Amino acid sequence: MQATSRRRGGHSSLHSTTESQLIRARDYGYSHKRVESHDCPMSTCAAPAGSPCRTGKGKVAIQYHTARFRLVPQLAKALNVPTPAVRKPGSAWAELPRPRNAGAETVGHARLGYARASTARQSLDSQLDSLTEAGVTRIFS
Structure with a gap:
């Protein structure tokens, strides 16, 4: 774990990179479920709804493709959305079951x-x- 020192109000505090990543992931909530409710529009990936994005070498990508997570309005301005550990980034990619509401038009x-x-x-x-x-x-x- 890499730590950096910050100075606030005259006091020094340690702030780890891992903590800030967890805070960012927590702010996204269950973003992977929202992202995976859409098919990936990248022609090199084409992961169906319900499955994480994949790399060109057939592994689970460490983050979702920008074209896919930008389909979720709450994440449209995010720079990246990491694939959660539960999806096992870096492991061999396998298609997961499609969610029941996949392909349904978004209301509003x-x-x-x-x-x-x-x-x-x-x-x-x-x-x-x-x-x-x-x-x-x-x-x-």
Whole structure:
């Protein structure tokens, strides 16, 4: 355990790196369950909902891919979200059972889209069709 010294109000105190990591993980709460409720969008990983992210060598990643944990609004601004010890980071990756609510649309979220044409002769039809096909509920043009 690495320790650093900090000075507060004239008093010296020890603050370990491990303690700050635990505080950060505690602040996230059960973030791994929220992150794992989504499939990983990384093409090199493609871990299904319910399973941790994996490395290119087939091991459990030490942290979730940014593209995956940013799907959770509470974690969107986090720099990284570590994989908890219960998922055994560094061990051989195996698919875990999918949660019952995996793939369900998140309540309170809307898909927004934007379509544009550079000139008056161009048509928005193909863009509007693509956005509608993608499940966009509100389109701006």
